[in-house]
Amino acid sequence: MSWKPLRVLTPRSILPALAVLLVLLAGAAAHANKPVPFGDRVAEPGGADASPVTAQSLDTAGLELKVGPGLEAYDPATGEHAWSYRREGATALYLAMAGEDAVVLWDDGLVTSVRPSDHEVRWHRAVPGLAEWLRGEGETGAAQRSETQRKQLAVERAAIALYTVPEASPWVAVVTPGLTMGFRDADGDLRYNDRPAGNCAYDPVRTVRTNYAVLVPRTCTGSGSNNHQAFGGITGYRLDSTNWQLATGPAVAMRALDGQRVQIEDGPVLGSRVFDTKAAAPESACGSRTEVFAAVRPQGTCAEPVANPGP
Template sequence: MVRTLLRKPASRTALPPIAVLLVLLAGAAAYANRPVPFGDRVAVPGVSDARPVSSETLAADGLELRIGPGLEAYDSRTGAHRWSYRREGAVALGLVRSGGDAVVVWDDGLVTAVRPGDHRVRWHRAVPGLDSWLRHGGSAADTAEPSAAVGTGAPAATGRQRGLATAQERARAVLHPVDGPEPWLAVLTPSLAMAFRERDGDIRWIIRPPADCFYDPARAARTDADLVVVRPCADGDGTGTARAGRAEGFGIDGRHWWLRVGPQARPARLDGQRITLADGPVLGVRVIDAGHGAPVPGCRSPWAALAAQLPAGHCPAPAGKSAGGRSGGR
């Protein structure tokens, strides 16, 4: 009985050695030719065949990084081409430095972090609706075929060229790196605010504005650890008339505060902790602590005497005054 259990399988159940070899070779070929995730292609070194689609450059780790149709790296001292990073079927539109990485935004809505020193792709993240906004956001005229130029003697740009230029302009406002103590990256579109931890691409938060309101990526300001974004709103009566909105303050762990602002409010960095908020002729320019949303009195403000601590560094103009010191109503 024991011999029966231990006997060798019948020859018809075992693959011949040649068949085993063929199976292994087929598996190895399939593995070698498997689709590359996200269409990644890295070539090093060599002569770049890229014709830059943007004048953007970024210095990092002894390299000059340029937007190609992908990302091109050149030795900052000699100008020699070091490496190219491309994604099949996608065009790189914007580039920022975040932490130790170069972060690229692509026309298909993907955001990619690349370590410049060894051209290692560290993470990819897809942002919902980003591709649609980059390509088609704004008015229909952004992507319409223009009529021929009249009286200039120069040919009109094609609809594709104009569409690419518009997408590049939007892409410049999309990425907002914040140093932190823990570096993080905000990605803004009108319909979405999203944040990633820089070191691993971990999603920290996703916030959508309510109906009839939107985030304005071009009206954002960063301090050392925080991001302030304006969220305008419309009346909701179908006319698109602007009404009061919000300025919202974000950290790596989410939204910390908000202030009601006028429809034209615009933040700007003042220093590592504070922003200025230009809010029309009535409210003028306010100085805000970006971490808490608290107004900071100007050095000449009547409220300065009541402040527990006067602001250090720059002396902001008092509320209701422009940066030049003249009344906002004049």
């Protein structure tokens, strides 16, 4: 039986293997140090050093959620920190619940959906122009605002920009003067992306949410088509049906009566009306000629008409 002696390892024969090993180690190190998308960081119990940005607090899934520099979760019975979710270089400004999920609006214009039960980050979506509007960039007097005033402005605007709608499947709306967007919470899918006409702007301050829709008013200047003065209107957004348009005056005001109906006050000429956001139709007024034939009749009972006492 013949045998071959073991190959003697020389520096020349080792170099290729070392080169391959170094490449693999460099790749592994680069992967380990790869920046986390969107700067996401989840800290386990004891990792909170939050100083709340707002006094906002919500109870869900057996947790108390607070907006600190990120999303902070605490045991409501003991006050013990459960976990925190942060994003590098960003501050959470406002929180709203969409079904079982917590939706967070950040100062860099990002919107994030988080599942509190297992602190899973479900999706991120960027809203163009949101960060600039939150900071008030380009507005009259913006340069004179202090850092504290800019932060306070961002918190106030975040609270009127983010809306969640529970029916029929939870979804999220973001409203700014120049853009409104709607996302399905189940997967973050963009369902609409709407900008006002060139001479109009949306008004987040007057925007109203019900359990079925978000109603966004707009104010217009100048003239519209046919040289008629453009006053404004209201757009109603839903994900399970087409949107609708309501013509209004320039100073229309809205108020949610319940989870379905909205009171619309439109000045002395157009008057007051009730809109049903579930039926996507106006509610007929008590005693009106159209009440019998109305698609949406008044809820509850109407007062009995007062008999004419005569002369």
